[in-house]
Amino acid sequence: MSTLIVFICIALLLLIVLQIARVRDLAKQLRGAEEVEARNTQMTGIYLVAFMIAFLVIGTWTIFTFKNWFLGYGPHESASAHGSRIDGMMHVTFMVTYIVFIITHVLLFWYAFKYRQQKGKKAQFISHNNTLEIVWTGIPAIVMTFLVIGGLDAWNDIMGDVGADDDYMEIEATGYQFAWQLRYPGEDGLLGRKNFRLIDGNNPLGQDWTDLKNADDILVNNLVLPVDQKIRVRITAKDVLHDFYLPQFRVKMDAVPGIPTFFVFTPTKTTKEWRRSLSEYPEYQIPDPEDPTKQLWETREFELACAELCGKGHWSMKRSVTILEQDEYELWAEKQKSFYLENVRGTENDPNGSMLFPAEILQRRKEFNTEANTALETADDVDNTLILKYVTFETGSAQLTELSRYQLDDAVAFLKKNADVNSMLKGHTDSTGNFDSNLTLSQRRAASVRDYLINKGIDAGRLNSTGYGSTDPVADNATDEGRQANRRTELYVTRGEVPLAEEIRMEAEEPSK
Ligand SMILES: [Cu+2]
Numbered sequence: 001m002s003t004l005i006v007f008i009c010i011a012l013l014l015l016i017v018l019q020i021a022r023v024r025d026l027a028k029q030l031r032g033a034e035e036v037e038a039r040n041t042q043m044t045g046i047y048l049v050a051f052m053i054a055f056l057v058i059g060t061w062t063i064f065t066f067k068n069w070f071l072g073y074g075p076h077e078s079a080s081a082h083g084s085r086i087d088g089m090m091h092v093t094f095m096v097t098y099i100v101f102i103i104t105h106v107l108l109f110w111y112a113f114k115y116r117q118q119k120g121k122k123a124q125f126i127s128h129n130n131t132l133e134i135v136w137t138g139i140p141a142i143v144m145t146f147l148v149i150g151g152l153d154a155w156n157d158i159m160g161d162v163g164a165d166d167d168y169m170e171i172e173a174t175g176y177q178f179a180w181q182l183r184y185p186g187e188d189g190l191l192g193r194k195n196f197r198l199i200d201g202n203n204p205l206g207q208d209w210t211d212l213k214n215a216d217d218i219l220v221n222n223l224v225l226p227v228d229q230k231i232r233v234r235i236t237a238k239d240v241l242h243d244f245y246l247p248q249f250r251v252k253m254d255a256v257p258g259i260p261t262f263f264v265f266t267p268t269k270t271t272k273e274w275r276r277s278l279s280e281y282p283e284y285q286i287p288d289p290e291d292p293t294k295q296l297w298e299t300r301e302f303e304l305a306c307a308e309l310c311g312k313g314h315w316s317m318k319r320s321v322t323i324l325e326q327d328e329y330e331l332w333a334e335k336q337k338s339f340y341l342e343n344v345r346g347t348e349n350d351p352n353g354s355m356l357f358p359a360e361i362l363q364r365r366k367e368f369n370t371e372a373n374t375a376l377e378t379a380d381d382v383d384n385t386l387i388l389k390y391v392t393f394e395t396g397s398a399q400l401t402e403l404s405r406y407q408l409d410d411a412v413a414f415l416k417k418n419a420d421v422n423s424m425l426k427g428h429t430d431s432t433g434n435f436d437s438n439l440t441l442s443q444r445r446a447a448s449v450r451d452y453l454i455n456k457g458i459d460a461g462r463l464n465s466t467g468y469g470s471t472d473p474v475a476d477n478a479t480d481e482g483r484q485a486n487r488r489t490e491l492y493v494t495r496g497e498v499p500l501a502e503e504i505r506m507e508a509e510e511p512s513k
Pocket of ligand 1: 175176241242243306307308309310311314317
């Protein structure tokens with residue numbers, strides 16, 4: 001039906017056009033062809049000038065009315081140091097093209113009017129004019145040169161790498177279908193080595209855990225950065241082409257599998273400042289459709305997106321970017337946990353099981369000193385026992401493991417510092433196996449620890465050792481964890497006499513009799 005109406009309308013329009021042409025022909029016959037022609041060109045000239053005025057006024061009006069939807073204007077000002085330079089160039093280009101647009105259109109329509117057909121006037125024929133050619137080639141060439149040179153200069157600045165003496169922070173963004181994995185360098189400020197062959201379910205980026213720079217690296221999903229700090233982003237991809245895109249910061253760089261790219265930029269606005277500036281625009285003073293209790297400007301977040309159409313889930317690569325003041329950022333960074341220490345350290349995937357990190361050594365030392373001092377200051381001398389929980393032995397033997405030395409050295413330092421303290425080393429086993437051999441093993445183990453301390457310079461007269469076998473469990477021997485807790489070496493410290501092994505052993509043996 002509607003198709004039919006459209007056809008009828010078109011037919012009617014054609015009919016009208018035909019009728020007008022017939023009317024003109026009739027008028028020509030009545031008034032003379034020349035006069036009608038002159039009148040028509042006169043009217044066309046006037047219409048063209050009227051159109052020009054309306055066109056330029058409406059065009060200019062839309063520029064100012066819709067300014068807030070342009071990149072670089074109003075709420076869309078950039079939030080990075082180099083971004084304002086890009087916006088500035090955009091602004092200059094807009095200005096130049098606007099001026100040229102106005103001049104050419106005024107000339108175009110004005111000349112159409114001025115040189116309309118008039119009685120007694122004849123058009124002048126100009127075949128060639130060198131001056132004119134030079135002027136209309138030269139002026140655009142000069143203007144373009146300035147724009148292009150300015151653009152090249154900006155490009156070199158913006159795309160350049162950090163300088164040797166620059167203070168910058170380096171992070172890494174890895175795109176994959178369909179998300180970003182962001183890596184921060186942790187306290188050492190250095191990103192650890194990676195190897196794609198190491199990528200698996202427990203190691204999403206293929207970090208090489210034998211490179212200790214990886215130990216404090218942090219993995220996060222949303223970008224958080226300090227304001228006014230130069231940031232270098234290493235950009236890479238795991239599967240297909242992605243594109244690291246921060247529209248508000250004018251950052252955009254391809255993420256290419258196998259070819260690392262980078263971008264250096266400095267955020268200049270915190271998220272809070274940005275939101276405050278948005279609150280000044282009516283477009284942002286409306287309720288947020290997702291949370292109508294808040295206004296749009298209150299919930300806006302800077303955005304990290306993928307600008308490469310990388311597959312079906314491409315849209316879901318959007319992440320938020322939060323820019324914080326330096327002190328707020330430090331608070332945030334402190335709360336982040338190292339991926340390695342949280343998920344890999346101490347598991348079967350940890351290749352560093354045979355070593356301790358300086359931070360771990362320090363942490364254990366602190367723990368030991370607190371426990372030892374507490375034990376020593378306890379009012380009741382009977383409670384002066386602490387468990388040397390990091391002192392372990394090879395299975396079934398009294399051979400100390402390599403890592404035991406750290407805590408034993410702490411014990412040595414403690415005994416050297418407190419020269420009036422005497423101590424007793426007590427060995428314990430779990431209940432697995434033969435009672436007598438457990439007792440012997442516990443004695444040998446305690447003695448082995450005592451020997452270590454003596455070798456490190458503690459007077460043998462201050463130390464005694466004994467073993468309790470399985471007679472004094474601290475946990476249930478039915479479970480793995482319980483048995484592990486029961487296999488232990490204890491350090492008894494006292495400012496009194498050196499405890500006597502026999503007496504304690506006698507007491508310990510009582511329950512088994
Ligand atoms: Cu993508």
